[in-house]
Amino acid sequence: MLKKTLLPLTVAMAAFSLAACSNNDTAATDTPADPDNVTIVEGDDVTVVTPEEEAQPMPEVDPMGEAVATQSIGEMAAGNENLTILTAALKAAGLDTMMMEAGEYTVFAPTDDAFAAVLTKLNVTKEELLANTDLLKTVLPYHVVPMVVKAADIPYGTDVKTVNGQTISISDANVITDASGNTANITGTDMMATNGVVHVIDAVLLPKE
Template identity: 70%
Template sequence: MLKKNLLSIAVVTAAMSLAACNDKEAATDPVEADTTTEEVVAEPAVGTAPEAEAEPMADPMAETDGMATQTIAEVAAGNENLTILTAALKAAGLDTMLMEDTKYTVFAPTDDAFAPVLEKLGVTKEELLANTELLKKVLPYHVVPMEVKAADIPYGTDIETANGATISISDANVITDATGGTANITGTDIMATNGVVHTIDAVLMPE
């Protein structure tokens, strides 16, 4: 009987020792942590439009072709330095010609350009405007029946005007008329729907 009890005690003791060993291994065996992380992509909020790329701003200084909205007659009338020319064209009945669809180039004398003419003729502005015969002879001499921008001026050649007489222009932008008088081109490429205006500092004389 004693032998049987000792055997039972030995079996129980062995089982307890084995269980203790297993618990120790479980406590000391670290579990490898999962270090893998997933990239989180933020979903756009409902109703929020995606950010648009910024469009380049227009250059305010950029040239715009084909924007003319006025005829040559209207351009001249709207220029504060061409009041005498405007009045002279109207007095001579030539303003209607410069409202046509036909392309013209006008070498337009400024108001200051008329001062030497008034002095030479010994007349006032009003008297000059009343001399329609002279105006009809002189004014068409400032008109070329085609559009000639500054870049297209044929320097050194004779250019026929609307009254049949010719002018010549040097590469220094100096116009020589039939009498040998000269005028400087002071402004270029004032565009109109029916051509172009260049301002000059003297009145051209056909003879």
């Protein structure tokens, strides 16, 4: 008699346990997903991307995988803390607009230290140099080549004509020389801009008068 009484009770408890497990599985499965999150499924991997992660901009790249330039040469120089005198000189000479407009230029950009050395050489102050627009309109174009020349494409040992009409030459050691006896080392290369490329140099080139 005891066995007959316990059997239905055991069956009922087992059924209740199965029902509880089923309800728990359903609750876990039916939990609504956060509508603000994005779920990415790749094979067996599941990644949940929050809105903050999704909103982060990716750098622009061209089909070859290289970063796309977003600033002009003028904007790039203005944002570089080592090219403040060059930026001021371009503005004083009225050449800053040209460096922001569309075109194809290669600029050999002297650093502030390079300008400091030439101030001593010329025995002038920075203010006096910036006021001498005739000199700046001769010197600054001497640092510009009217085409885009990346570091890998520099024609070593060949005369390269600059915007002011005179030529410079670059050795395979990345040293610029000219007929006036100027020398400058190229210390930074391939700063790409929307209108050309900038190579940083450690001296100001003074063309023939």
